[in-house]
Amino acid sequence: MHFQKTLCLATFIACVFFEPAIAQAQGPANKQPVSFKANTVIEADTLVSGDLTLPAGAVGKVAAVVVIHSAGGYEDPTRAPYVQALHQAGIATLELNLFSGGGRPKSSLMNLPQTFGALMYLAQLPQIDSEHIGIMGFSHGGLLSLLSASKKLNNDYTGGQFKFAAHLPLYPVCWAHLAAAEGKNPVYPQNVYVELTGAPVHILAGAKDDYDAPDSCQKFIAALPDAARSQVALTLYPDATHGWDTNTDKNYKDQAAHQGRGGYVRHFRSTATAQQSLDFSRQFFTTHLSTK
Numbered sequence: 357m358h359f360q361k362t363l364c365l366a367t368f369i370a371c372v373f374f375e376p377a378i379a380q381a382q383g384p385a386n387k388q389p390v391s392f393k394a395n396t397v398i399e400a401d402t403l404v405s406g407d408l409t410l411p412a413g414a415v416g417k418v419a420a421v422v423v424i425h426s427a428g429g430y431e432d433p434t435r436a437p438y439v440q441a442l443h444q445a446g447i448a449t450l451e452l453n454l455f456s457g458g459g460r461p462k463s464s465l466m467n468l469p470q471t472f473g474a475l476m477y478l479a480q481l482p483q484i485d486s487e488h489i490g491i492m493g494f495s496h497g498g499l500l501s502l503l504s505a506s507k508k509l510n511n512d513y514t515g516g517q518f519k520f521a522a523h524l525p526l527y528p529v530c531w532a533h534l535a536a537a538e539g540k541n542p543v544y545p546q547n548v549y550v551e552l553t554g555a556p557v558h559i560l561a562g563a564k565d566d567y568d569a570p571d572s573c574q575k576f577i578a579a580l581p582d583a584a585r586s587q588v589a590l591t592l593y594p595d596a597t598h599g600w601d602t603n604t605d606k607n608y609k610d611q612a613a614h615q616g617r618g619g620y621v622r623h624f625r626s627t628a629t630a631q632q633s634l635d636f637s638r639q640f641f642t643t644h645l646s647t648k
Contacts (some may be wrong), residue, residue: 381570386410387441389452394473398514402469406430406452410441410483414476417643419488421449422474422520424467424497429453429615434494434602437630442637447645448484450474454496463543464499471500472513488645490522492637495599500529502559503544505587507551522644523557524637527565527598530573531615537579549580556644557588560633562596566613591636599623601630 387409387614394402411418419441426432432452439449452474454467461467471491479486493501502525503509510519537549559577563570577588593600598621606623613619 365588369646370392377480386412390477392473394469395476396469396472397515398512399469402473403456404473404477405412405456405476406450408448408450409439409443410448411446414446414448414483417483417485418446418448419490419521419641420450420478420484421492421641421645422478422501423449423451423472423489423503424454424491424493424500425452426493426495426497428457429455431553432494432602437601437634438492438637441634442641445638445642447641448478450478452497464496464503464541467496467500468503468509468513471504472510475504475518475520476552478516486518488521489518490524490641490645491520492526492576492641493528494526494601495529496628499532500527501525502533502557503548503572505550505552507553507554508545508548519553521555522641523555524560524640526560526601526633527562528559529612530559530561530576531568532612533563534572534576534579535616537576538596540629544576547586551581552584552587558636558640559588559590559593560636562598562600562629563592563594564622565598566619567598567610567615568581569615572615591633593626593632596626597624597628600626601633618637618646623639 365405385408391405391409393399396539423435442449452470462467478484478489491501491504496588501523504520505523536544539546558572561573573590602625607620610621611618614622
């Protein structure tokens with residue numbers, strides 16, 4: 357598998373991944389809509405909804421991944437091939453529908469109850485291995501899959517009872533996290549990235565992302581304290597824009613673009629990059645969520 361640029365800040369050497377013993381699923385997966393209260397320590401009554409899918413032929417407890425859509429909403433089909441790949445690898449998924457009660461919130465922090473509520477829900481299902489639950493997300497969902505690695509936020513919402521076992525944020529608008537790590541984000545808690553949960557975090561980003569500067573993600577990682585930095589890695593696709601894996605090209609205005617200055621955001625699909633990120637996501641989760 358080829359990666360254009362991978363930064364493993366823990367050791368400054370290339371990441372090596374090994375295929376774990378997760379069985380390949382056969383036949384159609386079992387998908388069902390679910391709705392439940394977050395049951396988190398704070399904002400416990402927040403309603404969470406989405407689709408839970410168990411891989412076909414699952415025996416015993418299986419690993420799971422919470423999958424969070426972009427600001428385009430649940431109808432955005434970008435996540436579909438990733439979800440299918442996870443099912444084929446024998447991993448369950450919970451696809452959250454964050455905007456069922458309205459549109460994109462003013463801050464990604466407003467969706468933290470659903471994010472951690474999904475973790476709490478899965479961890480208590482008899483079919484799911486509570487120690488092998490990962491999270492991935494796209495853009496807005498990427499923000500949440502990165503924020504959920506914060507030990508402070510994890511403790512605030514779960515009381516430290518559970519944590520995600522692996523985090524894969526795709527194009528997560530790194531400048532916002534950089535500002536938070538530097539204590540300059542007026543929305544995020546000052547100490548949000550002082551300490552992480554210890555689970556592996558791997559960011560997938562494009563060097564031509566119009567939300568960020570080309571080095572925003574590198575600067576975010578560099579701004580982390582040493583212990584936190586050792587848990588975070590980055591794959592940077594040099595020719596990729598935001599949303600390189602979307603089905604159709606887009607060009608729209610967003611006030612969060614260009615490091616918060618506002619402007620246009622381009623989504624140019626790259627089939628080659630989309631395949632690489634898809635392959636990486638499957639490898640990442642089969643490695644870190646192996647239940648054997």
